[in-house]
Amino acid sequence: MTQVKYIRKLFFEEGKNVSEIKRETGHDRKTINIYLEKEDWNEEEPTIKSTSQFPKLDPYKEDIDTWLLDDKKAKVKQRHTAQRVFNRLNEKYKEEFDCSYRSVAGYVSQKKKEIFGKCKQSGHLPLEHIPGEAQGDFGDADFYENSQIHSGKYLNLSFPYSNQGYCQLFKGENQECLFEGLMLIFEHVGGVPQRIWFDNASTMVTKILKNGERNLTDGFIRFMEHYRFEAAFCNADSGHEKGNVEGKVGYHRRNMLVPIPQFKSLAEFNKELLQKCEIDAQREHYRKDGTIEMLHSEDRQALLELPAVPLDVSKYITVKTNGYGRFYLNNGLYEYSVSPKYANSRVLIKITANKVIPLDESHREIVRHDRFYGNYKQQSMKWLPYLTQLSRCPGALKYTGIYQMLPESINDYLEKCSKSDKGKILQIIATLTEKSGFTCAVETVASALQYDVTDTDSLVSLHNRLHGNVIELAPIRVAKNIPEFKLYAPNLADYDAKLNEAGEQNADQ
Structure with missing residues (x-):
């Protein structure tokens, strides 16, 4: 604008002609005349410049993207090369396809970096999530197992595209919990996410390098290679970068773990949690049209296949x-x-x-x-191995440290048994322990002490009564219209007479 103002000043204020202005400013005559004749100085409305590269490929990009996305499910050696993409486009569109191999190779190279996470900004989450990607994180939650409280952890795996989430409850946050939780979710959904975002937990990352790379634990590398997913990590102290799962941690706690869960088997409760997550997915998506369940079907279609052999993560x-x-x-x-x-x-x-x-x-x-x-x-x-061993050599019982470890009731009971019966009694206690647990066996022995019985049959009978599944029937109520029968009192003298008569006959013979 400074140059434009100067040109107009030379003409309108100093009276110079176009030729003089041309010599002084170096602008051509056409440009000078445009500025001298200009009357409308409104700026043109800005337009967004197209960032699309390889515009000639626009009609074919959907096909290329689909083929390259499907490659995430294939082994590296069976993925599309640029040449193979170029050949497939020629085969499909024949004479209609008029793009050069160089254009196809350039676009394929760019798209592969985007899909397989090798672009310069791979340390940041994309704003839009593609189907089949997931985020993982742990949360804290208490629970009761067999009436014993635990300060537990629960693994959350969310799919940002659909907003579907799954969780599994554990007593800790170690590598075994992480791997077992992921495997249970993989098996439940029938596949493996193509890429999973994590924070930099020590179960996976041993060191964050200056260039943003990570040194990973051997166990995590082995787990990744077996299930063929790609792991991506947030920047240090930036857990908010995986915001979807951060929100799911709180959502699962409020909706799946309140009130504090109480159960007998953690494994069974985790199966229930997966079913609750499926039921929860029947609600509408907060932003997209349709339910979470419907959108998650696209996630499932994009999952990698489960390996033929499960990984032993012990x-x-x-x-x-x-x-x-x-x-x-x-x-x-x-x-x-x-x-x-x-x-x-x-x-x-x-x-x-x-x-x-x-x-x-x-x-x-x-x-x-x-x-x-x-x-x-x-x-x-x-106790089972100890009881089995002692039953084979009961005479050595008092000379082992195991004797002092046994509950007092068992020692008292064995004192009442004869030397020859101690082995049998110990074997019975071992059998009851295997059947119902050591605590129930000790309760049976304590009850036998009260009844002052020391034989094996009584022990088994007591155990069945105390800990067996015996159905207790309610007493039968007799209807009033049923007549009351008088108690029959037999005449025993008749029996005696008959017995005497039989005895006399035998004596005569």
Whole structure:
């Protein structure tokens, strides 16, 4: 505008002609005349410049995008190259297709970076989410299992495209909980999200590098490769970048975990949670037309196939047992039993999200413990291997440390038994323990002490009465119209006479 004003000043104020202005300013005559004749100085309304690259490919971009998105479900070596895309377009549209290979290759390269997350801005979430992508995060929630309260964690997996969410409840937030929770959700929805966004939890990330890359844990890398999904991570301290799942954490707590859940089996409750999430999806989407369930069907169509073989996400460690066949975890806070057979031995331990399982030399389960959580001392004792071992050599009972570990009621009961019966009694207690648990077996023994019975049949009978599924029938009420029958009193003298008569006959013979 400064140049325009100067040109007009030279003409209107200083009286110079167009040729003089041309020599002085260097502008051509046509440009000078336009500015001298201009009367309307309104600015033109701005327009948004088209950012579309390769505009000649616009009629074919939908096909290309579809093929490349489908590639996310395929192995790397079976994905489209630019040449293959170019050939398919030629095959489909024949003479109508008039674009060069260079245009196709340029667009395919750009689109692959966008789809497979290799663009420079891959550290940030896209504003619009494509079907088949998910976000994951944990939340905090208390729950009661078998009347015992736990300060638990629940894994949330949300699909931003449809706003569908799933959650699974655990006692902790370790790697085993993360993997088992994801696997349960994968199996429930029948596939694996193409890409999952996470924060930088230590279960997955060991170090954030300066260039934005991550060093990942070996276990997480193995999990990713097995299920073939791509993991994306938020910037440090920027959990809001996965805002959809952040909202789902609160939504699931308010709608699925209030009031505080109470149940007997965590595994069964987690199955119920998945069904509740499906029912919840029947509501309308907050922004898009249709229900969450309808939109989530597009998510499911875009999922990767489940692997043919599930991944064993258990952790395996080797421990040293003490003289009682027990071992410690978590810096000595947690004590678990194995068996007297494995006293002072090295034992392989399988650890899952909820179980601690000692294995024998053939990798067979010896016993199974519920996994402890919490920063305080806890002990789990499985008596069956100990009782079985003692039943084989009951004479050595008092000379082992196991005798002091047994409940007082069992020791008192064994004192009343004869030496020859102790082995049988211990075997019966072991059988009752296997059938109903050690606590129920101890209650049976305590009841037998009250009745002062020491035989095995009485123990079994008492146990069935106390802990068996015995149906108690209500007393029968007799209708008033039924006549009352008089009690019959037999004449025993007649029987005596007959017996005497039979005796006399036998004597004569």
